[in-house]
Amino acid sequence: MNLTTINIPGMERRARAAFVNSLSGFKSANLIGTSDGEGATNLAIMSSLTHLGSHPPLFSLVIRPGGDERHTLRNILNTGVFSVNHVTAEMVEQAHQTAARYAPDESEFDATGLCPVWLDNFAAPMVREANVRLGLQLRQHMKLAINDTHLVIGEVVMACVPEQACRADSSLDLGAAGSVALSGLDTYHSGGKQKRMAYAKPGLPPREID
Amino acid sequence: MNLTTINIPGMERRARAAFVNSLSGFKSANLIGTSDGEGATNLAIMSSLTHLGSHPPLFSLVIRPGGDERHTLRNILNTGVFSVNHVTAEMVEQAHQTAARYAPDESEFDATGLCPVWLDNFAAPMVREANVRLGLQLRQHMKLAINDTHLVIGEVVMACVPEQACRADSSLDLGAAGSVALSGLDTYHSGGKQKRMAYAKPGLPPREID
Numbered sequence: 001m002n003l004t005t006i007n008i009p010g011m012e013r014r015a016r017a018a019f020v021n022s023l024s025g026f027k028s029a030n031l032i033g034t035s036d037g038e039g040a041t042n043l044a045i046m047s048s049l050t051h052l053g054s055h056p057p058l059f060s061l062v063i064r065p066g067g068d069e070r071h072t073l074r075n076i077l078n079t080g081v082f083s084v085n086h087v088t089a090e091m092v093e094q095a096h097q098t099a100a101r102y103a104p105d106e107s108e109f110d111a112t113g114l115c116p117v118w119l120d121n122f123a124a125p126m127v128r129e130a131n132v133r134l135g136l137q138l139r140q141h142m143k144l145a146i147n148d149t150h151l152v153i154g155e156v157v158m159a160c161v162p163e164q165a166c167r168a169d170s171s172l173d174l175g176a177a178g179s180v181a182l183s184g185l186d187t188y189h190s191g192g193k194q195k196r197m198a199y200a201k202p203g204l205p206p207r208e209i210d
Numbered sequence: 211m212n213l214t215t216i217n218i219p220g221m222e223r224r225a226r227a228a229f230v231n232s233l234s235g236f237k238s239a240n241l242i243g244t245s246d247g248e249g250a251t252n253l254a255i256m257s258s259l260t261h262l263g264s265h266p267p268l269f270s271l272v273i274r275p276g277g278d279e280r281h282t283l284r285n286i287l288n289t290g291v292f293s294v295n296h297v298t299a300e301m302v303e304q305a306h307q308t309a310a311r312y313a314p315d316e317s318e319f320d321a322t323g324l325c326p327v328w329l330d331n332f333a334a335p336m337v338r339e340a341n342v343r344l345g346l347q348l349r350q351h352m353k354l355a356i357n358d359t360h361l362v363i364g365e366v367v368m369a370c371v372p373e374q375a376c377r378a379d380s381s382l383d384l385g386a387a388g389s390v391a392l393s394g395l396d397t398y399h400s401g402g403k404q405k406r407m408a409y410a411k412p413g414l415p416p417r418e419i420d
Binding site: 001002003004005006008011013014015016017018019020021022023024025026027028029030047048049050051052053054055056057058059060062064084086087089092093094096097098099100101102103106111131132133134139140144146147149151153156158159160161162163164165166167169170171172173174175177178179180181182183184185186187188189190191192193194195196197198199200201202204205206209 | 221223261307342387397400411
């Protein structure tokens with residue numbers, strides 16, 4: 001391929017956002033479910049969930065300053081919990097639509113037709129249409145001084161996953177789960193080819209498993 | 211699909227790592243290139259690069275405590291720079307192999323056969339086989355007290371991308387760039403179907419573009 005060098009500082013604002021959001025590679029596509037603790041729900045698509053550790057199971061979420069995502073942050077800080085729901089190929093349209101700037105009193109569940117599910121006494125709604133649903137408890141919140149984004153760290157306290165996606169080693173087959181990947185701001189990817197690699201060791205050549 | 215609830219605290223250590231690493235959804239697959247400033251190079255596959263903002267173009271990288279990844283962290287702190295190189299379908303074997311615990315004096319470039327490229331006076335090697343290559347300057351480093359992981363924040367100061375992946379709106383077509391996604395600890399995904407969605411607005415139904 002012919003590579004070209006891009007001058008990011010010279011780009012117009014929207015072009016730069018489209019470009020820079022493409023640079024990290026593929027991202028997760030998750031619906032973050034929250035409530036205000038008084039019955040009002042919020043659902044927001046986010047691509048920044050990142051694994052911090054497995055013991056305890058910790059994930060971070062980056063929440064940009066301003067915009068509709070503030071409802072998610074305010075709800076998480078108020079209730080101490082949020083849900084993570086993998087976007088599937090079947091609900092890409094509805095999931096993407098949660099990014100629209102709805103009026104503050106309108107829930108993205110009502111606006112998109114996705115169904116809230118309430119589990120046990122967990123104060124955040126999950127998404128019925130999702131095959132992978134997690135409940136997370138807030139463990140830490142910090143504002144990154146460098147650009148005022150918020151880093152929210154949560155611990156997984158509930159995990160519902162599809163039986164048919166569970167492999168013998170306890171990993172999940174995300175293709176079988178129907179999960180999609182996100183690239184840039186708006187492109188959803190599903191059903192790609194999978195190649196699974198054995199644990200890498202210095203003395204052995206790389207080899208495929210399954 | 212039939213959903214099942216998984217009891218994470220009850221899982222054996224390796225099973226839990228495999229499971230929890232699958233939960234966030236699809237991840238980026240990037241080779242992080244660094245040097246010690248005296249000619250020794252390091253290359254490590256990582257899946258935690260996360261977009262923090264576009265103006266300036268900031269990304270975070272999570273580096274676990276211990277293990278071989280410490281070389282990457284030490285090099286970044288010493289030289290102030292690192293490279294990010296998208297893994298392509300053609301180099302999955304070599305990229306995955308960089309996770310092997312090589313001896314401290316052996317470079318993953320030599321061990322895997324991937325070729326370092328040095329640009330301008332940038333003190334971190336890029337990967338010749340990669341189609342998307344970024345140069346990042348360290349902006350902030352912090353240790354997260356909650357589990358001793360390191361958060362490294364870098365600003366993109368160089369970006370080389372394939373001409374054929376550049377869309378009119380400046381976003382990148384990662385499928386055309388040959389980039390792969392990663393799930394769990396060992397599964398690489400390429401060549402999936404793409405669905406691109408228009409900017410979401412409250413009054414309009416979701417609609418596909420392209």
